[in-house]
Amino acid sequence: MSFIVNFTTRWADFDANVHMRHTAYNDYCAEARLRFFNKFGITIHDFTREKVGPILFEENTRFLKEIHMGEDISVNLKITGLSSKGERWKIQHEVFNGAGKLSAIVTVYGAWLDLVQRKLTIPPSKFQQIFTDAEKTHDFTEIVLKSEK
Template sequence: MTKYSQTIQIRWADIDANRHLRHSVYYDYGAAMRMNVLSSGGLTTKKLEEFMLGPILFREEAIFRREVLLEDQITLDVALVKTTEDFGRWSLRHHFKKADGTLAAILNIDGAWMDLSKRKLAAPNEFIRNIFNDFPKSEDFQLITLEKKA
């Protein structure tokens, strides 16, 4: 997959008292898009239940650059920034761009996979690894090695 993006029309319910996009909506849009990407690759909620795995987040950070108003239309993309070789841990980046191309916000997340029965981190199976392998990669993509505990 070379690039995944979607256009979003801002809703009235997404606006805060300052008449711009509420901060928490950026996180909601990012989460919805990530699940759409996984689902379009075949990793549906039904598959996640079958595998007894779920994506979890360690960190979610938004960097706000420009206001997004009700009348704005934004394009949201996602790219894999770094990952372990087995795709057990990963970092993704979203860009929120206004219709004129202005970067409005960046959303960075660090995540992993959790075994839902053991409630512990788990390595993804081949099905999930193949989907993550096809994820669009950022320009600064890197493979990371985790240090093993002594």
């Protein structure tokens, strides 16, 4: 299933060079992830009720083309890696400028955190399923955990 979000950028997203500031790309990708969960029936209330939440270990941004002040953008979400029980995941976002040109690629590596025990955990099946059903990148690979080797 394909997922893309269109955003109207804000004045605060831009820097003195009149292009989008570097951290704004990551902010829009984080918003896209939350909207992804919402679209498939997982809200902040579900995170609270299940006592589980997503955490990031790594976030990498590759800048390809400027986004200028006043341009609207779109951000997609694809899964590049997933462990067998869904406890670890890698997500790729592509950020497109107003003309539809690829402007940045943001990759995040994360896991699910038990919010009570404060340790990594296997997510509820509802949470696992949306990543299993999500669009995958052409180079998708299974994440093999050390305990599985």
